[in-house]
Amino acid sequence: MKISYNWLKWYVPEAPSAEKLVDIFNYHLCEVESVEHRVFNKEEDWILDLKILPNRAHDLLSHQGIARELTSLLNIKFIDPTPKYKIPESKPTKLIQTIESSNCRRYMGRVIRNIKIGPSPEWVIKHLEAIGQRSINNIVDATNIVMFDCGQPAHVFNLSRVKNLKLKVRNANKGEKITLLGGVEKTLDETMMVIADDLGNSLDIAGIKGGNYAELDKDTKDIVLECANFDPTSVRKTAQALNIFTDARKRFENDLSPELAAFGMLELSALILEMCPEAIFEDVIDVYPKKQEGKKLFFSTDRISKILGIEVSDKEIEGILNRYVFEYVYKKGKFEITIPPMRLDLATEEDMAEEIGRILGYNKVKENIPKIDFKPKINETYAKIISARNKLLNEGYSEVMTYTFCDQGEIEVKNSASDKKFLRTNLSDGFKESIKLNHANIALLGLKEIKVFEIGTVFTKNREQINVCYGDKKNITEVSLDDFCKNMSSNFSLKPITYNLETKFKMWSLFPFIVRDIAVFVLENVKSREVEKIIKKNMGNMVIRGPEIFDEFKKENKISYAFRLVFQSYDRTLTDIEVKGVMDKITEKIKENKGWQVR
Amino acid sequence: MGTEHPLSILANQAYQAFSEMGFEIGTGPELETDWYNFYVLNFPKDHPALDMQDTFWIKEDAKHVLRTHTTTVTARELEKAGKEGRLPAAFISVGKVFRNEATDITHEMQFFQIDGGMVGENITLADLKGVLTNFYKKMLGPDVEIEFRPSFFPFTEPSIEVFAKFKGKWLEMMGAGMLHPNVLRNIGLDPSKVQGFAFGGGLDRIAMIKWDIPDVRLFYQGDLRLNQFQNKT
Numbered sequence: 146m147k148i149s150y151n152w153l154k155w156y157v158p159e160a161p162s163a164e165k166l167v168d169i170f171n172y173h174l175c176e177v178e179s180v181e182h183r184v185f186n187k188e189e190d191w192i193l194d195l196k197i198l199p200n201r202a203h204d205l206l207s208h209q210g211i212a213r214e215l216t217s218l219l220n221i222k223f224i225d226p227t228p229k230y231k232i233p234e235s236k237p238t239k240l241i242q243t244i245e246s247s248n249c250r251r252y253m254g255r256v257i258r259n260i261k262i263g264p265s266p267e268w269v270i271k272h273l274e275a276i277g278q279r280s281i282n283n284i285v286d287a288t289n290i291v292m293f294d295c296g297q298p299a300h301v302f303n304l305s306r307v308k309n310l311k312l313k314v315r316n317a318n319k320g321e322k323i324t325l326l327g328g329v330e331k332t333l334d335e336t337m338m339v340i341a342d343d344l345g346n347s348l349d350i351a352g353i354k355g356g357n358y359a360e361l362d363k364d365t366k367d368i369v370l371e372c373a374n375f376d377p378t379s380v381r382k383t384a385q386a387l388n389i390f391t392d393a394r395k396r397f398e399n400d401l402s403p404e405l406a407a408f409g410m411l412e413l414s415a416l417i418l419e420m421c422p423e424a425i426f427e428d429v430i431d432v433y434p435k436k437q438e439g440k441k442l443f444f445s446t447d448r449i450s451k452i453l454g455i456e457v458s459d460k461e462i463e464g465i466l467n468r469y470v471f472e473y474v475y476k477k478g479k480f481e482i483t484i485p486p487m488r489l490d491l492a493t494e495e496d497m498a499e500e501i502g503r504i505l506g507y508n509k510v511k512e513n514i515p516k517i518d519f520k521p522k523i524n525e526t527y528a529k530i531i532s533a534r535n536k537l538l539n540e541g542y543s544e545v546m547t548y549t550f551c552d553q554g555e556i557e558v559k560n561s562a563s564d565k566k567f568l569r570t571n572l573s574d575g576f577k578e579s580i581k582l583n584h585a586n587i588a589l590l591g592l593k594e595i596k597v598f599e600i601g602t603v604f605t606k607n608r609e610q611i612n613v614c615y616g617d618k619k620n621i622t623e624v625s626l627d628d629f630c631k632n633m634s635s636n637f638s639l640k641p642i643t644y645n646l647e648t649k650f651k652m653w654s655l656f657p658f659i660v661r662d663i664a665v666f667v668l669e670n671v672k673s674r675e676v677e678k679i680i681k682k683n684m685g686n687m688v689i690r691g692p693e694i695f696d697e698f699k700k701e702n703k704i705s706y707a708f709r710l711v712f713q714s715y716d717r718t719l720t721d722i723e724v725k726g727v728m729d730k731i732t733e734k735i736k737e738n739k740g741w742q743v744r
Numbered sequence: 745m746g747t748e749h750p751l752s753i754l755a756n757q758a759y760q761a762f763s764e765m766g767f768e769i770g771t772g773p774e775l776e777t778d779w780y781n782f783y784v785l786n787f788p789k790d791h792p793a794l795d796m797q798d799t800f801w802i803k804e805d806a807k808h809v810l811r812t813h814t815t816t817v818t819a820r821e822l823e824k825a826g827k828e829g830r831l832p833a834a835f836i837s838v839g840k841v842f843r844n845e846a847t848d849i850t851h852e853m854q855f856f857q858i859d860g861g862m863v864g865e866n867i868t869l870a871d872l873k874g875v876l877t878n879f880y881k882k883m884l885g886p887d888v889e890i891e892f893r894p895s896f897f898p899f900t901e902p903s904i905e906v907f908a909k910f911k912g913k914w915l916e917m918m919g920a921g922m923l924h925p926n927v928l929r930n931i932g933l934d935p936s937k938v939q940g941f942a943f944g945g946g947l948d949r950i951a952m953i954k955w956d957i958p959d960v961r962l963f964y965q966g967d968l969r970l971n972q973f974q975n976k977t
Contacts, residue, residue, distance in 0.1 A: 172893055176905070198896035198903075199791075378790045452902070452922055452939065454870025495925060499894075499902030502869070507892035507904060512874040517832050517864060519766030526771040527759075534752065543746035545966040549774075549810075549840070549854050556775070557803040558810065562846050563853060568775070568810075579966025590968055596746065597968065602774050602840070609775050641756035642748065644973045650750075650955035653969045 146206050149275035150191040152294075156212035159221040163191035166215075170195060173218055173503050175205075183275060186267075190275050200490040202399035207296030210487075217469045218504060227408075230415035238310075238427035240369065244434065245315040246338050248379035249351065251403040251434075252314055253410045256304060256427040257417060258367045260284065266420065284361060284368065287416040296401065297372055297409025298393035302340075302348055304367035306359035311343035312369065314351060323347045323356045325389075337383045338375065352380040352397040353389050370417075372410040374403035403437050404486040440484045444494040447478060452498040455509045465504050526611070529630040530600055531641055533613050538642065542598040542615050547575035555606045568604035572614035573623045575599075580618055588660045588711050589653075591690055594618070600626065658689065658713035659724050664696070665735055666742040669704045673697065676706050676735070683731045687724070689713040705744065747971035751856055751963055754883075754951050755838040758858050761882040762836035765875060767860060770821035770837040775802070776811040784819050785899035786926040798843045800853075810842035814859035815899060815944050822863055822940075823931035831938060832864030838947055849959040856947035861923065863933065863940030869902070872920060872941040880908045880917070883950055895919055899927045900942060910953060918945020 150163045160166065167177045170193070181192040197205045204210045209226075216223035240256050265273075265286040273280050273289060280286050288299040302312075317323075317333035324330045331350070333339065339347035348359040352375035361368065374397075381398040384390070410429055417424060450457045462480065466473045472483040484491050491500065502510075534544065550558075551574065554567030569575060576599055583595045598615035611626040665676050673694055680692045688710050696707035712724050732743045759769055772780075787794055800810040817837040825833040841857045862871065873892065880888045888908055895905040900921025907914045920943035925935035948960050957963075962970055 174894060176893070198894070200896045381790055451866065452868060454868030454873075493901070493925065495901040495922065498922070502902050503894040507869070507894070510869045510873050510892060512877045513868075513870040514765065514874040514878060515862070515864070515867060515871045517766060517834075519768070519832065519834055520830065521763070521766060521768030521834075524769040524771055527769045531756075534748070538746045538748060541746050543968050543971055544749040544752060545968065546749055546751065546964050547966045548964050549842070556805075558800040558844075559803050560844065561800065561853075562844050575966065582966060583968045586967075586969065592968075595968070597966070598746070599966075604775060609773055641753075641760070642975045644748075644753050644975050648955075648973050650957050650972055652958055 146195050146197050146211075147276040148193045148195055148208060148211055149272060150193065151188070152208050152272050152275065153212055153215070156209060156224050156226070157216055157221065158224060159219075160215065161219070163193065166193060169215070169218065172506055172508070174214060175201070185271055185274065188271075192275060192277075199399065202396070203401050203489050204296065204487040206396055206399070207292070207294060209295045220468050227411070230411045232414050232418060232426050235426045235428050238430060240427065240430050241309075241311045242430050242432050243311075243313045244432050245313060246351075248338050248376040249314040249373060250376060250437075251374040251406050252312075252432045253372045253406050253429055254312055255370045255410060255414065255429045256310070256367065257370065257414075257421075258304075258425045258427070260366060260368060260417065260421040260424045262361060262363050262365055263420075269416075269420075282361070282363075283420040284365075284417065287413055287420060290416060291372075291409050291413045292392060292396070295405065295408055295412055296396060297405045297412075298352065298396050299409055299413050300349060300355055300371040300393075301361060302355075302359040302369040302371065303361050303365050304369050305365075306346070306348065307342050307369055308346075309343040312348075312371075313341045313343070314373075315339060315341055317347065321347060323350060324358070325350070326355050326357050326360055328357065331387050331389075333387075336379075337386070338379060340371070350383065350387070350389070351375050353384050353387070353394045354391050370410065370413055372406040372413065374401055374406050377401075400489055402486045402489060403433065407431070437486055439486075440492070442482050442484055442491055442493070442497065443479060444482075444497045445479045448494050449498045449501055452495060453502045453510060454513065455502075455505070455511075457501060457505070461505065462501060465501060526626075529626050529633065530611070532633050533600060533626060533629050534598075535642060537598045537613075537615055540596075542596045545576075545579045545597050545599050546601065547572070547579055547599060549602070551575065554604065556604050570605055571603055571623055572599050572601055572612050573621050576614050576616070576621060576623075580616070580621075584618060588709065589658055589690060589713070591693060654689065654713045654715045656714055656716070656718050658711050659719055659721070661710050661712065661724060661728055662695075662707055663692075663710070663728065663731060663735075664705055664707040664744040666700075666703050666705050666744055667738075668740050669699060669702055671704070671741075673706045676741075677708065679734055679738075680708060680710070680731055683727075683734045684710060685727050687712045687714055687719060687727065745975065747968065748973065748975075749963075749971060750951055750955065750957070750973060751947060753973055754947060754954070755856065755858075757883065758838060758879070758947065758950075759836060761879050762834075762860060762875075765834070765878065767834040767836040767862075768821070770817045770835040771839065772811075772814070772817035772820050772837070774811055774840055774842075775808055776816050778807055778809055780816040780819055781809050781811050781813075784927065784930045785815060786924045786930070787898045791898075798845045800842050800844045811839075812843060813841055813944055814839040814857045815861075815942060818859050818861040818942055818944075819927065819931055822861055822933070826863075826931060826933050831933075832862070832867070834860065834862035836860040847961060849961070850949075850952075852948070852960045852964065854964065855960065857944055858918075858947045858950075859942070859944035861940055861942035863923065863928070863938050865938060867940045869904070869922060869941065872922075872943065875941075876906055876918075876920070876943060884908065884910050884954055890917075892920075895921070897921060899924050901925075906943065906945070915953060917949070918943055920944070 176196040178194040270280045317337040338351040340349040377400040384394040550565035613629040614623040690711035692708040821835040892904040903921035928935040
């Protein structure tokens, strides 16, 4: 959720600097994913992108939500905009609304006549653009401002398309089609919910996206406002099935309070009055079959302390409850609070522990190592893995890990982000690729032969098992871990091999390497390291491995030493010509020694 | 002597650190039921919280998923320990997990998670902090500090994010919190009698931070150039 610092300041005039806010949010509310500094018409702003946690998405996906949280957290003043949202006069209405689906929890509508579609005031454009939204026209902008300001999605219909002034919230018919704003057509079914007119035309997919049938145009004069509340699961399932992502969906699927709709309607009406002073407002029709129940929550100071591992006092808790404007009754270490309608996340004592913990700050939690005499058992699978791994390492095999996903198998995953959609039925196939890769790099690795193993899970229909695969270029053996360990001694060491973990990892070059060998005949009293010294001195800085002696033999009174050099650069592909230049130089320098000969 | 994969080396080191604190090693299936992956862990059905997981669902088998976390193992082992009357108990597991997302240098469809939990009568967030501080000091060095920040997971309440300060920078390391009472009930325990914590995070990430390995995908190429660590003997 993008929050504009300037927008936030409307409600929190004492807000600390944007920089300080980042820390406050990170440590007491949620992660700040980014901060962007913006200048709009010479006015500075900071845009904080907050990763609102799912359990607070019903009240914090809005500037007012964040403002209320922040002012309670810091115990500073919140400027409530409600008193300034006043509609001077409202006339009786003929609008009729019916709810036929239990997934609509509240439906508020209001007819407004004599509006004028046009550009938005500058502050509206500024607010919307600050959070990455585009200004469309004054009326559409007003609905967006309401959603990002208080969190209530709102919608506006063209009144001329609402036949007989009747709106109906009903389940769609199977196969019913709707063309959405923007022109995409969707086919609905009976699990989905629409807002329809009296003739059966669907105007809107409830809580998700409006249709183009009742879209406003530049000449629209009369409109119907909608502020409603829909069941989160229903909205989520419909939007998923139709593959539609909108800001309205995001809010409804996180379970908004139906109480919020009334504030949304108030704010939306006031904004439209500001934009269209000539507008004539009719009364709000509010269909609200089952009012949101008030809930109570009981918790004790002791239990909160026992969960957090901090000594929390009654006084600290009372301070928090007062700042957050929770009504409460206190009796002998126990609190009974009335949960505000917007705080649907609070239901249990543990929820209050989190609330109090994050507000106080988790830095209050001090480290403690529990002194409990646990009686752990040995895990047989792990014991077998360690035993198999140590055995293979000792036999000279090196360990690799390859991918679980492959091109064919018996079990297929749905909707993979990759084209490898099957789970491996064996390790051998991926293993062969590993052997091939390592063989190509054998000179780089400085190995004489490639011997590798993998211990990993394979999948066949109705069964998964851990296999052990080991081998070289010629032979690959794959058996189940159980079979591999059949003859495992009962008193084998469970101790893994210990490593020098101060070793620094060095990333290898991603460019090709070139291998060159050089064999030198010298008199038999000349040591190999004398030759090596000359090679080293003249080989330049492109040698990644070597010189390594790999062959040595005597012939008459002479001895031959063969060295291998591997050339590779970290920043480019080396050419044969430049490597030849180095080899020529080495050859030349070797020849300068009397009786030395390059073969 | 062959060379060992860095993630195996690190997993063993982690197991050792936790074993010294009394944790028992746990293992479990990679192809997991939706019950253990989600619903035992208090994920509501058809809830946005499921979107946090990028799950691989299995074709023609609505009941199974590739596990998205090894909290499945923690839940299974704690359930078993409860049935066997072996509480208080603590479990640690390192296992492969799967996320259906595009890969890049920090994201891979398969990676290893280190996951654990402790349940007893008076286990608190302070114990969690003690255990994890001890662990990260062993993994990343004695100068490491850790801190908790607010977070959300369906299976913990309170939920926190664990950050570690390594070479002067705060890094996000794992998610954790106190096991949600619904989870305790789902695994047959009585939340009015026992409570505990759970934590889980990427092992690959610790390896990358510790050794400055630049790309998570290097771990699964079968490339022996990765095995740069020499044993002590």
